[in-house]
Amino acid sequence: MPTPTEIGGRYRLDRRLGAGGMSTVFLALDTVLEREVAVKLLAEHLADDEVFVMRFRHEALAAARLQHPNIVQVFDSGHDQSSHRHYIVMEYIDGPSCSDLLREHGQLGVDDTVRIVTEACHGLDYAHRAGVVHRDVKPGNLLISNETGAVKLADFGIAKAAEQTRVTQVGSVLGTAAYLSPEQAQGKEAGPASDIYSLGVCAYQLLTGRLPYEYSSLTELALKQQNEGVEPIRQFRREVPPQLDRAIQLCLSRDPDARYGSALELGEALEAGVEGEVTQATQRLETQIANGSDDATQALARTQAISAAPVPSHLMPDRTQAIPATRRRATAAPPARAPRRSTSRRRWGNFIAGLAILAAGVLVALAILQASGSGSDNTVNENNVHDQAQAIEAQIRDHSR
Numbered sequence: 001m002p003t004p005t006e007i008g009g010r011y012r013l014d015r016r017l018g019a020g021g022m023s024t025v026f027l028a029l030d031t032v033l034e035r036e037v038a039v040k041l042l043a044e045h046l047a048d049d050e051v052f053v054m055r056f057r058h059e060a061l062a063a064a065r066l067q068h069p070n071i072v073q074v075f076d077s078g079h080d081q082s083s084h085r086h087y088i089v090m091e092y093i094d095g096p097s098c099s100d101l102l103r104e105h106g107q108l109g110v111d112d113t114v115r116i117v118t119e120a121c122h123g124l125d126y127a128h129r130a131g132v133v134h135r136d137v138k139p140g141n142l143l144i145s146n147e148t149g150a151v152k153l154a155d156f157g158i159a160k161a162a163e164q165t166r167v168t169q170v171g172s173v174l175g176t177a178a179y180l181s182p183e184q185a186q187g188k189e190a191g192p193a194s195d196i197y198s199l200g201v202c203a204y205q206l207l208t209g210r211l212p213y214e215y216s217s218l219t220e221l222a223l224k225q226q227n228e229g230v231e232p233i234r235q236f237r238r239e240v241p242p243q244l245d246r247a248i249q250l251c252l253s254r255d256p257d258a259r260y261g262s263a264l265e266l267g268e269a270l271e272a273g274v275e276g277e278v279t280q281a282t283q284r285l286e287t288q289i290a291n292g293s294d295d296a297t298q299a300l301a302r303t304q305a306i307s308a309a310p311v312p313s314h315l316m317p318d319r320t321q322a323i324p325a326t327r328r329r330a331t332a333a334p335p336a337r338a339p340r341r342s343t344s345r346r347r348w349g350n351f352i353a354g355l356a357i358l359a360a361g362v363l364v365a366l367a368i369l370q371a372s373g374s375g376s377d378n379t380v381n382e383n384n385v386h387d388q389a390q391a392i393e394a395q396i397r398d399h400s401r
Contacts, residue, residue, distance in 0.1 A: 004083040042086040063156040070123030072154040095146040098139035107209035119151035121267030128192040137198035182225040193256035200251025244273030
């Protein structure tokens with residue numbers, strides 16, 4: 001069926017702005033209010049997925065309640081009877097996404113990155129306090145207004161609607177997997193801490209022009225997230241203050257409890273970090289990590305080791321000015337590292353963890369292949385994938401004692 005020229009009896013579609021696996025976005029004119037809007041048309045095949053449609057409507061209503069300067073406003077949603085297409089009508093942002101900026105420039109400046117991510121933090125914090133988790137924070141969903149320069153988070157609700165339905169496709173999963181938190185990659189429920197992880201990946205990529213982990217499959221990504229640390233940003237950008245590097249490293253902790261407690265805490269840590277300072281939240285998390293996880297401690301230790309090397313004075317601005325008390329920032333020496341566990345015990349633990357993640361990855365992959373219309377005779381109960389993964393992990397743990 002050809003693309004309609006009008007939707008909902010009032011939105012005239014003018015030109016296509018972009019397309020993805022689940023939808024196409026058009027610049028449109030609201031003929032009633034006489035203003036430009038962005039209309040997202042869901043793919044035709046989604047109309048046949050009753051579970052997706054039900055979740056989509058629910059999440060569209062939740063997104064429409066979010067009204068914040070750093071969130072793309074949802075104006076309307078519905079089902080067009082003549083074309084049988086579901087649609088969302090949103091605020092039109094005339095400007096590039098961070099994905100566009102990365103393609104054009106490779107990486108962004110330190111101050112620009114901190115401003116973009118901090119504004120996104122304000123939008124996320126507002127959404128989280130309203131009980132809405134984005135679940136798909138990535139550069140393509142961070143839009144920059146040409147008119148005001150404001151950063152706007154787009155696409156709240158779409159990822160939630162797609163969970164546990166038959167609309168997921170292998171290509172789309174691999175395309176966004178780099179920004180998924182470890183708990184999401186393992187099929188667990190996403191929470192505010194998951195969005196903080198994803199925003200940390202965005203900050204890392206905006207500064208370095210690369211992702212924290214290179215991967216070719218979901219299973220490989222999950223294994224790397226579990227067993228490997230992230231290379232410090234200062235290894236690629238020496239002008240990045242070490243305090244800012246450490247703040248972003250904390251976002252990428254594999255344990256959700258080892259990340260910032262709120263997006264607002266993250267924003268404050270980034271603003272402090274670019275000034276060469278450390279917030280109390282950063283100190284608390286670094287102490288917590290030093291007393292718990294060897295791998296996370298090693299990641300921070302590598303950052304601090306690079307920080308100890310001399311940096312040319314023209315790359316590091318003067319940060320000696322006093323900081324007002326109202327900014328609630330504190331400076332402290334890096335926390336002491338926790339004692340290492342024995343090498344054999346750590347290697348055995350990593351081996352067991354790897355087996356568990358590999359088993360979970362196989363189950364997830366089977367579910368995805370079935371969802372994408374695989375002709376295989378082997379079936380997987382997709383509503384029970386997570387339970388099977390947990391059972392395998394528990395069995396491996398029992399046999400490792």
